[in-house]
Amino acid sequence: MTIQSAAILGRGALGVMYGSFLSPQLPSEQTYFLAEPHRVERYRQERITVNGTPANLCFKSPKELNKAPDLLIVALKAPVLRQALRLVKDAVDQNTIVVSVMNGISSEDIIAEELGLKKIVHCVAQRMDALFQNNTLTYRTFGELVIGLSPQNRSQIEALQDTVEFFRRTQMPHLVDSNIIHRMWCKWMLNVGVNQTLSVYNGCFEMIHKPGEARDVMIGAMREVLKLSELEGTGLTEMDFKEYLKIIDELNPKGMPSMRQDRLAKRPTEVESFAGTVIDKAASFGLNVPFNEKLYRQVRQFEAEYLK
Ligand SMILES: NC(=O)C1=CN([C@@H]2O[C@H](COP(=O)(O)OP(=O)(O)OC[C@H]3O[C@@H](n4cnc5c(N)ncnc54)[C@H](OP(=O)(O)O)[C@@H]3O)[C@@H](O)[C@H]2O)C=CC1
Ligand SMILES: CC(C)(CO)C(=O)C(=O)O
Numbered sequence: 001m002t003i004q005s006a007a008i009l010g011r012g013a014l015g016v017m018y019g020s021f022l023s024p025q026l027p028s029e030q031t032y033f034l035a036e037p038h039r040v041e042r043y044r045q046e047r048i049t050v051n052g053t054p055a056n057l058c059f060k061s062p063k064e065l066n067k068a069p070d071l072l073i074v075a076l077k078a079p080v081l082r083q084a085l086r087l088v089k090d091a092v093d094q095n096t097i098v099v100s101v102m103n104g105i106s107s108e109d110i111i112a113e114e115l116g117l118k119k120i121v122h123c124v125a126q127r128m129d130a131l132f133q134n135n136t137l138t139y140r141t142f143g144e145l146v147i148g149l150s151p152q153n154r155s156q157i158e159a160l161q162d163t164v165e166f167f168r169r170t171q172m173p174h175l176v177d178s179n180i181i182h183r184m185w186c187k188w189m190l191n192v193g194v195n196q197t198l199s200v201y202n203g204c205f206e207m208i209h210k211p212g213e214a215r216d217v218m219i220g221a222m223r224e225v226l227k228l229s230e231l232e233g234t235g236l237t238e239m240d241f242k243e244y245l246k247i248i249d250e251l252n253p254k255g256m257p258s259m260r261q262d263r264l265a266k267r268p269t270e271v272e273s274f275a276g277t278v279i280d281k282a283a284s285f286g287l288n289v290p291f292n293e294k295l296y297r298q299v300r301q302f303e304a305e306y307l308k
Contacts, residue, residue: 008034022172025170034069075102097121198214220290
């Protein structure tokens with residue numbers, strides 16, 4: 001199948017970054033944001049800029065589609081994922097290929113469960129520094145999408161090939177990884193460290209670039225994921241740790257992770273996908289994860305101050 005239409009779920013930092021990138025590459029209205037009618041109505045009133053330039057984006061509700069999208073890009077935050085999927089379930093069909101750019105290691109399973117779709121290509125969105133505030137998207141680095149098939153999805157080779165062909169045609173920066181679960185754990189290790197630490201310490205990337213308490217906490221939390229990986233057999237090594245620390249050190253010093261953007265916007269965070277999951281998995285192995293336990297409590301505490 002040649003992918004000719006792309007729907008995006010989630011009009012935030014990554015959704016707008018990919019939506020504004022793909023819109024000029026596909027025929028008019030074949031790149032669109034999919035959402036329930038009240039959101040679409042609001043989105044049509046709002047003006048969005050991308051690195052200072054007004055973006056020309058298209059929005060559609062499920063009832064406005066005459067055909068299911070060939071590709072669905074999921075760019076939501078974890079706390080709203082299930083609810084948002086349920087609202088657009090009828091808009092997709094068994095031919096729709098799904099790529100989730102979400103952080104964490106479980107969005108693909110939740111999507112498969114909620115939408116009942118089989119063509120799921122696992123994905124890791126990395127190296128970008130997208131910041132979305134007041135309908136203004138800025139980024140210095142676009143990053144790349146790493147895609148692959150999980151062991152359970154190996155039979156979906158055609159979906160992977162179609163996605164690669166689409167990414168080549170649209171010049172989307174991408175890589176194919178034959179061990180995508182390992183890659184997801186690498187990115188998860190990064191997010192468990194950097195996202196949680198900078199939301200708790202309320203800082204930009206420059207804060208964890210320099211030696212000090214925040215960097216030590218970030219490294220402590222990442223090392224707990226490394227230990228967990230040994231126990232789960234997902235293959236993280238000291239070399240992966242060093243490679244992902246280097247990625248962190250190259251992030252725009254003035255940028256900030258999505259989880260700190262949540263704190264500033266007073267939104268529920270993805271802490272359950274990070275420390276929450278680390279703590280649950282660690283308990284099943286009898287592993288102590290003090291850095292993640294403390295970060296979990298601290299995130300829950302600041303969330304409690306604005307989520308009543
Ligand atoms: N930001 C980054 O640099 C990176 C983020 N990620 C990951 O990508 C994912 C998305 O992150 P990000 O783009 O930052 O998230 P944002 O919070 O910026 O965007 C998510 C969007 O989802 C929309 N939304 C909320 N509820 C619903 C709903 N029920 N239906 C449809 N849309 C809804 C919100 O729009 P509204 O409420 O206005 O309608 C919001 O703007 C996360 O998992 C994140 O961890 C990964 C790599 C980098
Ligand atoms: C840390 C970062 C920016 C890496 O791309 C990220 O994944 C996030 O903000 O959620």
